[in-house]
Amino acid sequence: MTEFSKLPLAPELHQALGVLDYSQMTPVQAASLPPILAGRDVIAQARTGSGKTAAFGLGLLSKLDLAQTAVQSLVLCPTRELADQVGKEIRRLARFLPNLKVSVFCGGVPLRPHLASLTHLPHVVVGTPGRIQELIDEGALPLAQLRTVVLDEADRMLDMGFEAAIAGILSQAPKDRQTLLFSATFPEEIRALGRRFQRDPEEHTVADGEGGAIEQRFYEVEAPRKSDALALLLADLAPESALVFCNTRRDVADVAEDLAQRGFAVQALHGDLEQRERDEVLVCFANRSCAVLVATDVAARGLDIKDLPLVISYGLASDADTHTHRIGRTGRAGEDGLALALVASAERGRVVGIEEKLGKAVRWERIDLSRRPGRPAPAAMVTLVIDAGRQDKLRPGDVVGALTGEAGLPATAIGKIDGFATRTYVAIERSQANRALDRLRAGKIKGRSFRVRKLG
Template sequence: MTAFATLPLSPALLQGLDALGFRQTTPIQAQALPAILAGQDLIAQAPTGSGKTIAFGLGLLQQLDPALTRTQAVVLCPTRELADQVGKAIRRLAIGIPNLKLLLLCGGIPLGPQLASLAHAPHVVVGTPGRIQELLRKQALDLGAVRTLVLDEADRMLDMGFEEPIREIAGKTPKTRQTLLFSATYPDAIRAIGRSVLRDAVEVTVDSAASPLAIEQWFHEVDTAQKTAALAGLLIEHRPESSVVFCNMRRDTEEVVSELERYGFTPLALHGDMEQRDRDEVLVRFANRSCNVLVASDVAARGLDVKDIGAVINYELPTDPDVYVHRIGRTARAGSSGLALSLCAPHEVPRALALEKQQGTSLRWRRAPLAGKQARGVPQATMATLRIDAGRTDKLRPGDILGALTGVAGLPADSVGKIDVFATRAYVAIRSADADRAVARLREGGIKGRKLRVRRI
């Protein structure tokens, strides 16, 4: 590892790193930053959770001129959730840069406010390829001054059919730009797009601290008809504080949630057919620990940024071994330990053998515990979520909510968990035993003297 202070970074960026408590680089940062700061193009194979956002965030901010009110950096991400995560990280890094304007441009939200925001060009754009392509075609976005183009999780963007928008966006930027491409896997399609948009790129490959060999993995052969009972049995046996269950098909996520509810769990589904508001709500509840089982499809879970996921469970094995590696890496972020459990029906055994070949070591198999219809010891979420129908546009702040809960509502501070404030609504996690009392007291006493609609979800 390298100390950030030894790198040729501006005082403002060193201030941002210091404020965030970052002193030493991760492996991807140590290998990539010298080339990035030297202005070279880069193609890096690096997994989610390895610190790549800080690497390219420092690079694009180092090149940025805050006095020039034109778009100078573009970061493309496969999903709105990942774009939001990346945007927040860059804003935190830029705490020492005055008047920096960063704009999030993603699909799934109205176009009008984004067009209005583009009346004054942002310094940095973070978004999804489809929406940025749409804004370019409307001539609402000018990329003629872009110095840095970042393709984050490029493999997933190609999987989602974004190759044509990526090429169009790249074609609207100056040929002298710096291009940074990050991908968890390195298939031929990535090599092809790399050749077309990068110039003399430095290649960096970082072995993940969360590689399959560093995660405790168990495989459980089970009949298809017994999969849900086996899933419930594994959750009861291992009792992870939070877990992500992966399904291959969107429709399966809802079916698995329904089956788990019959056993007494309180799971939530996350898939691509959901409205954006519903997706946001699910992610809030999972992150604040009021839901301890998230059943997700692969695309929907991209950008999922939740610390300390206790276990990843493959309800079905993916057909692509690289997808398996990406899934289980979510339980071992930043080098922490993790647990990966996989259910394997007889027809999925060839997929398991492909994983064994890729990892170069024998898989560990054991009998799956089957939960009975009257399952006992089902782990419950420790928190509940309250939704408040007011947000940033109503000038509602997290401190206002906390003050009302510990003041008017009379709750102890340790009963209040994570608070998330969106444009028109807010969510607060409350210890489950205190949730109903909190709702009643907030409805009666209000927040900042205002009566607001509050309900438990």
């Protein structure tokens, strides 16, 4: 069974699947959805971009009693970015379910607004373990009616030290709940988590090869020449976007600075950034106004960027599982991807573990470091910031209307629009960015004047 239409789902869910043009299930959906809908606990291994969110999203939505105002489903995620994405996908799947409330709760913001919002309990809660535990401790998030718990990217949550929080949350949940565990890798810690908190789970492993093909290439380059090699590869391949992994924050800063000096549209993502700075970096990368993102593994956890053609390991990952997570950022949703690794002689030993996981030898290639890289093209888009957002009732449609109406921009010049509580980011084609900025500053949106500026 590979067609969504054959699943025993509510008519409203089938209607949403039709609108979203979801017809054929991905391998992880075909494997996990039938037992989920049958009420079984499931532990599934599938890499990022395999369609797991729709799998557990449809499962938990199928079990809701919308007439009952209570927390009935809980999804735990390692990062705010992933939690936001999961919340959006569940809302998309539930668009035709009447009166459904989905809430997302993550750390990094004050607790008080979250407590206030829980005076009216949601049906579905998505969040990071630390913040969810805080809300439970405050007595604001009762779990007595919980029917489904999902641990999304469980291996990342354990890596980030959330095991105690997860255990505390699950120990307070009803014993007869359904527990779904999704992970990109299956280390012993994940199996132990399943044994501790699941009831006879049905286990499914979806091979990395199912979906888009990821081509891997390895280059032996000593540390002093890695910056030159990286610039050459980026210039030669000229990807619309690329994610570069470094092993330390210092390397992230140094590599980003070097690429910027060479003319690349680059941003750095690391743990020292404030939440707003992190949001803006990710917005620019996702909307194509930044072509290269340099990040540590910790900073990139939960990062979900669609249509990412290239991943480069500037420093080889210390273990094969981390390497698997890195390359899983590309080749998503049936698209092909390319993953490159720059390997110093001191890192050669790490390749052995990668080869053991792959079950074959990796592909080595040479790079001519005597060449000079060409000057990179500027990013296709420029991001404008409007200092108004959801709290001001400003919607993406209002921004599009102002740009295509009074500002006179063609709709094709407008890219991705990201709305936050107090600000809105809109990507504009580079050739039209100054015109859009001038017109928005001189005109009005929904009859009001807002501060508008370029980001960066």
